[in-house]
Amino acid sequence: AQKVTQAQTxxxxxxxxxxxxxxxxxxxxxxYYLFWYKQPPSGELVFLIRRxxxxxxxxxxxxxxxxxxxxxxxxxxxxxxxxxxxSAVYFCALSEARIRDDKIIFGKGTRLHILP
Amino acid sequence: xxxxxxxxxxxxxxxxxxVILRCVPISNHLYFYWYRQILGQKVEFLVSFYNxxxxxxxxxxxxxxxxxxxxxxxxxLKIRSTKLEDSAMYFCASSVASGGTGELxxxxxxxxxxx
Numbered sequence: 001a002q003k004v005t006q007a008q009t010x011x012x013x014x015x016x017x018x019x020x021x022x023x024x025x026x027x028x029x030x031x032y033y034l035f036w037y038k039q040p041p042s043g044e045l046v047f048l049i050r051r052x053x054x055x056x057x058x059x060x061x062x063x064x065x066x067x068x069x070x071x072x073x074x075x076x077x078x079x080x081x082x083x084x085x086x087s088a089v090y091f092c093a094l095s096e097a098r099i100r101d102d103k104i105i106f107g108k109g110t111r112l113h114i115l116p
Numbered sequence: 117x118x119x120x121x122x123x124x125x126x127x128x129x130x131x132x133x134x135v136i137l138r139c140v141p142i143s144n145h146l147y148f149y150w151y152r153q154i155l156g157q158k159v160e161f162l163v164s165f166y167n168x169x170x171x172x173x174x175x176x177x178x179x180x181x182x183x184x185x186x187x188x189x190x191x192x193l194k195i196r197s198t199k200l201e202d203s204a205m206y207f208c209a210s211s212v213a214s215g216g217t218g219e220l221x222x223x224x225x226x227x228x229x230x231x
Contacts, residue, residue: 037159037222045159045207045222091159103149103172104220106159 002027004094004107012113013082021077021110023092029053034068034075035093035104045091051075079112087114118142122208122223129198130231137193137226139208148191149209149220150183152176159207165191198230 003026013019025034036048049059051068059066063080079086089111095104121140129135141148150162164171165183173181182194191210195202205227209220 043205043227044224047219047221050219103161103164105161108158 002029002032002094002096002105004092004105006090006092006107006110008110009108010111010113012115014115015084016081018078018080019082019112019114021079021090021092021112023075023077023107025073025075025092025094027094027096029096031097033095033097033104035095036066036075036077037091037093037106039089039091039109041088048077048090082114084114084116087112118221120208120210120221120223122206122226124226125224126227126229128229128231131200132197135195135198135202135228137195137206137208137228139191139193139210139223140189141191141208141210142212142221143189145210145212145221147171147211147213148183148185149211150193151207151209151222153205153207153225154201155204162193162206195228198228200230203228203230 005024007022011019032053034051038046038048049066056068056070065078067076075092089109091109092107093104120142123138127135148165151159152162153159160176161174163173163177163183168185180196184192193206205225207225208223211220
């Protein structure tokens with residue numbers, strides 16, 4: 001069965017600090033996809049990144065970077081030089097490659113507070 | 117930019133009443149989903165829908181729930197007789213492809229409050 005664990009329930013950092021959100025996943029499939037979504041206080045789910053299981057290259061997008069390590073089943077997310085607008089709940093998610101749907105399973109989320 | 121739209125944004129209902137939540141997926145998408153998020157908790161999969169039938173449903177999606185695509189644009193979630201524990205944010209999502217290759221686009225959610 002697939003499972004996503006975000007051990008950090010809540011993190012607070014001061015603005016401009018770097019912060020890493022941890023994500024550990026479980027799946028029996030060899031082909032799968034990992035995601036990060038952001039949920040700001042307004043409540044919508046904002047897609048940040050999708051990574052397939054065959055691509056272990058780290059990715060950087062502005063202040064955001066992702067570290068995918070298959071050996072430890074982890075897909076961690078780092079925000080560099082955090083800003084108050086980064087305050088949100090961040091969800092890591094997993095999708096097993098299926099023909100008939102794109103069901104994704106979310107972790108419980110990490111609530112990130114960026115303090116001014 | 118195309119988006120998934122949901123109505124209503126907030127609905128308050130009495131326990132035992134029927135509720136229909138509506139979603140308009142992105143027009144060229146073929147796969148549709150409903151997710152639920154109880155306040156402060158994680159986003160939970162309810163059901164996926166493809167080719168006018170349910171592809172998969174979770175344990176949460178019991179006989180009180182149903183989904184329908186009544187026309188070419190709407191995708192609805194019906195809760196037949198609401199319970200207090202149905203209070204949650206309900207997210208509709210759609211994707212153009214399956215197998216994890218299609219990005220899920222989420223709507224802004226419909227908040228349901230059952231009194």
